Amino acid sequence: xxxxxxxxxxxxxxxxxxxxxxxxxxxxxxxxxxxxxxxxxxxxxxxxxxxxxxxxxxxxxxxxxxxxxxxxxxxxxxxxxxxxxxxxxxxxxxxxxxxxxxxxxxxxxxxxxxxxxxxxxxxxxxxxxxxxxxxxxxxxxxxxxxxxxxxxxxxxxxxxxxxxxxxxxxxxxxxxxxxxxxxxxxxxxxxxxxxxxxxxxxxxxxxxxxxxxxxxxxxxxxxxxxxxxxxxxxxxxxxxxxxxxxxxxxxxxxxxxxxxxxxxxxxxxxxxxxxxxxxxxxxxxxxxxxxxxxxxxxxxxxxxxxxxxxxxxxxxxxxxxxxxxxxxxxxxxxxxxxxxxxxxxxxxxxxxxxxxxxxxxxxxxxxxxxxxxxxxxxxxxxxxxxxxxxxxxxxxxxxxxxxxxxxxxxxxxxxxxxxxxxxxxxxxxxxxxxxxxxxxxxxxxx
Ligand code: FCB
Numbered sequence: 001x002x003x004x005x006x007x008x009x010x011x012x013x014x015x016x017x018x019x020x021x022x023x024x025x026x027x028x029x030x031x032x033x034x035x036x037x038x039x040x041x042x043x044x045x046x047x048x049x050x051x052x053x054x055x056x057x058x059x060x061x062x063x064x065x066x067x068x069x070x071x072x073x074x075x076x077x078x079x080x081x082x083x084x085x086x087x088x089x090x091x092x093x094x095x096x097x098x099x100x101x102x103x104x105x106x107x108x109x110x111x112x113x114x115x116x117x118x119x120x121x122x123x124x125x126x127x128x129x130x131x132x133x134x135x136x137x138x139x140x141x142x143x144x145x146x147x148x149x150x151x152x153x154x155x156x157x158x159x160x161x162x163x164x165x166x167x168x169x170x171x172x173x174x175x176x177x178x179x180x181x182x183x184x185x186x187x188x189x190x191x192x193x194x195x196x197x198x199x200x201x202x203x204x205x206x207x208x209x210x211x212x213x214x215x216x217x218x219x220x221x222x223x224x225x226x227x228x229x230x231x232x233x234x235x236x237x238x239x240x241x242x243x244x245x246x247x248x249x250x251x252x253x254x255x256x257x258x259x260x261x262x263x264x265x266x267x268x269x270x271x272x273x274x275x276x277x278x279x280x281x282x283x284x285x286x287x288x289x290x291x292x293x294x295x296x297x298x299x300x301x302x303x304x305x306x307x308x309x310x311x312x313x314x315x316x317x318x319x320x321x322x323x324x325x326x327x328x329x330x331x332x333x334x335x336x337x338x339x340x341x342x343x344x345x346x347x348x349x350x351x352x353x354x355x356x357x358x359x360x361x362x363x364x365x366x367x368x369x370x371x372x373x374x375x376x377x378x379x380x381x382x383x384x385x386x387x388x389x390x391x392x393x394x395x396x397x398x399x400x401x402x403x404x405x406x407x408x409x410x411x412x413x414x415x416x417x418x419x420x421x422x423x424x425x426x427x428x429x430x431x432x433x434x435x436x437x438x439x440x441x442x443x444x445x446x
Contacts, residue, residue, distance in 0.1 A: 002109040004159050005074075011114070011395035012440045013075035014068065014417065015352050017121035017165065019051055020404040022081060024058035028096035031087025033123040034133070034174075035407075038181030049410025055402045056425050061104050067418055067427060068401065069111040072440045076113050077351055077397050078104070079121035079165065086146050089128035098153045105157050116160040116351075118219065119147055119204060122170050122181070129182050134175065134193040137271075140200035147204035151211035161213050162288055162351065163204045166221040167197040168249050179408055187305050188264055192271040198252050202280035209282075219288030219351045220249050222333045223295045228311050233299035237308035240264065241297045250337075254344040256281035263307060286394065288351035289337070291379075294329035319375070321356040321413050327378035334386035334393060347394045353379050354399035356406070356413035359430065367419050367430035376432060380439065398436060402427070 019035050039050045057064055068076055082089070084097035101117075108115045120143060128139055147163070164170075173180035175190035184190065205216050223245060227238040240263045247259035256277050258269060298309045316324040334348055355375040361367050380396060387393050403416035411422055417433040420426070 002106075002112070004109060004157060005112050005114050007074055007114055007395075008444075009394070010443075011074040012436075012443070013073045013077060013116070013395060013397035014071070014401040015077035015397045015399050016057075016401050016404065017079040017118065017123075018081035018084070019054070019079075019121065019123045020400075020406070021055040021057040021402055022084075023052060023054040023056045025052050027058065028084075028100070029087060029094040030081065030084040030097060031094075032126040033081070033083040034126055034129045034181040035123050036083075037126055037129075038183055041183070044183065045408055046410045046412055049405065049412075051405040053425075054405045055420050057402070058100065060425065060427075061100075062107060063427065064401065065104075065107045065111050065113070067429065068108075068113055070429075071417070071433060071437050074114060075116050075160070075395060075397065076108055076401075077116040077118060077162070079118035079123075080150055081123055082120060082146055083123060083125045086149060087125060089125035089131075089142055090145075093149045098149075101150075101154060105154055109157060114160060115158050116162065117150070117154065117158045118162040118165050119143070119150060120163065120200075121165040122174070124182070133182055134170070134196045134200075135190075137196060137199075137273075140196050140203050143200035144203035144207045147207040148211060151208050151213055155208075155211045155213060159213070160215045160217075161208050162217045162219050163201040163208075164197055165219050166290055167194060167201070167218075168245050169221055170197065188266075191261075191264075191266065191269075194248055195269065195271050195276070198249065198280045199276055201253065202276075202282050205282040205284070206279070215285040216282075217284055217286040217288045217346075217349065217351075218253055219290060220246075221290040221292075221352075222246060222337070223291070223293065224329050224332045224336070226294050226296045226313075228296055228298035231299075234297070236263075237299045238297040241295065241308045241310075245295070250287075250341070252277060252280045253284070254281070254287075254341050254346075265307075284346045286347045286349050287337070287345065288349050289333060290352035290399075291330045291333050291350060292353070292355075293323045294326050294332070319355040319371070320358055321409070323356070325355070325375055325378075327375075327382040330379050330382040331385045331389070334383065334391040335389050338386075338389075338391045345392075347392045349395045349397070350383060350393065351395075351397050352399040353396065354415045356415050358412075358414045359419075361419065361428060365428065367428060369430045369432045372417075372430070372432040373435045376436065377439075
C-alpha cells in the first residue's frame with residue numbers, strides 16, 4: 001500500500017457519490033437506502049430510471065481510478081455508502097462493504113491520488129428512515145457510530161473526511177418539497193432535519209477526531225440570493241432565503257449559534273437541546289463549497305406557504321438542466337463567506353462545480369462538449385478572482401468524473417468529464433476531460 005500523498009497548496013480533483021455511480025445495490029450484504037425505496041416508487045424518477053447498475057463502479061472502480069490517474073488529479077472525493085457499511089443503520093458492520101472501500105482507497109493511493117471520503121451523501125439506510133430518519137434525534141448518533149466504523153477501518157489511509165453533503169438540499173428536496181428521497185412534503189416543518197443533520201455533523205466530527213482524523217470538513221451548497229428587483233419586499237425575501245440556505249447551515253457550525261429565524265415564523269427552536277450547539281460547533285479544517293448557480297428570489301405571492309418565491313433569471317445562458325450559467329456567483333460566494341465569517345472561517349474547498357450537457361459521441365468517437373469546457377474555464381477563473389480578493393481556497397473539484405444517476409432526473413443530466421454508455425458501461429473521456437487535464441498541467445508550470 002502506498003502512503004497518502006501530500007496535497008499541493010491548491011489541489012485539483014473530481015467528485016462523485018456512492019448511490020449515483022456504484023450500482024450493485026443488492027450485492028455483498030448492502031442493505032436498502034431511502035433512495036432505493038424512492039427509485040422503486042412509480043412516478044418518482046424521470047422515465048422510471050433506477051440506480052441498480054448506475055455506472056457499475058462497484059465492479060469497475062479500477063478502470064475509473066485509471067481514468068483519474070490519466071486525468072492527473074490530486075484528490076478524489078467519493079462517498080461511502082452507509083447502507084453498504086452498516087446495512088441496518090444500527091447493529092453489525094458489513095465487512096464486505098468495508099472491503100470495497102478499502103480496495104478503492106488502496107487503488108487511489110497506488111495511483112498517487114488523495115482520497116477524500118464523504119460519509120453521508122443522502123443514502124440513509126431505510127431502517128433508520130423507518131425509525132424517523134432525520135426528523136428523529138437518534139439518527140445523528142447513528143451517523144457518529146457509522147463514522148467511527150469507517151474511521152477505524154480506513155482512517156490509517158483516508159486523512160480527508162467530509163461528514164455531510166449539502167444538508168440544505170437534503171432537507172429541502174427530501175423532507176420539505178418531496179422531490180428527493182425520502183419524499184416528505186413538510187415545508188417549514190422540515191426544519192428539525194436541519195438541526196439533526198448539523199448535530200450529526202458535530203457528533204461525527206468528534207468520532208472522526210477520536211480516531212485521529214487530521215482533516216475534517218462539512219460540505220454545504222452555496223448560492224448567492226439575488227433579489228428579483230430593488231424593491232424592498234424582494235430585498236427582504238432574498239435575505240430570508242439567504243438565512244434559510246446559507247446561514248442556517250453555516251452559523252451553528254462556525255459561530256455556535258443559529259441565525260434569527262423569525263422571518264420564517266420561528267421564534268424558538270424546540271428541537272435544539274442543551275449542549276447541541278457545543279456539539280455542532282467543532283473546529284474544522286475546511287469548509288466544502290458546492291456551487292452551481294445563484295438563486296433569484298422575489299417576494300412571495302399572497303397565500304404562499306413560504307416567505308419567498310424563486311424566479312428565473314432573464315436572458316442568461318442555461319445548461320441542459322436549465323440552471324443559469326453565472327460564474328461570478330462563485331466568486332461572490334467565496335468572497336462573501338470570507339467577509340461574513342472572518343476569522344471563524346476555515347480554508348475553503350470547492351467540493352463540487354460542474355454542469356449538465358448531453359453530447360453524444362461523434363462519428364470519430366470524440367465527444368466535443370465545448371459548453372462544459374466554457375463553463376469550467378469560467379468557474380476556475382471565478383475561483384482565481386475570489387483568491388485575488390482574499391478568499392483562502394485550497395482546492396477545486398469538478399462534479400463529476402462520470403455521467404451518472406442524477407437523482408430524480410435519472411440518467412437524463414450528464415455532468416461527467418467521461419461519457420458512460422448505459423448499455424455497455426463503456427467509458428469515453430470527453431473533450432472537457434482533455435481540457436481539464438491540460439489545465440491542471442498548465443497550472444503547475446512555474
Ligand atoms: C449536487 C449534489 C450532487 C449532484 C449535483 C449535480 O447538489 O450534491 O450529488 O447531484 O448536485
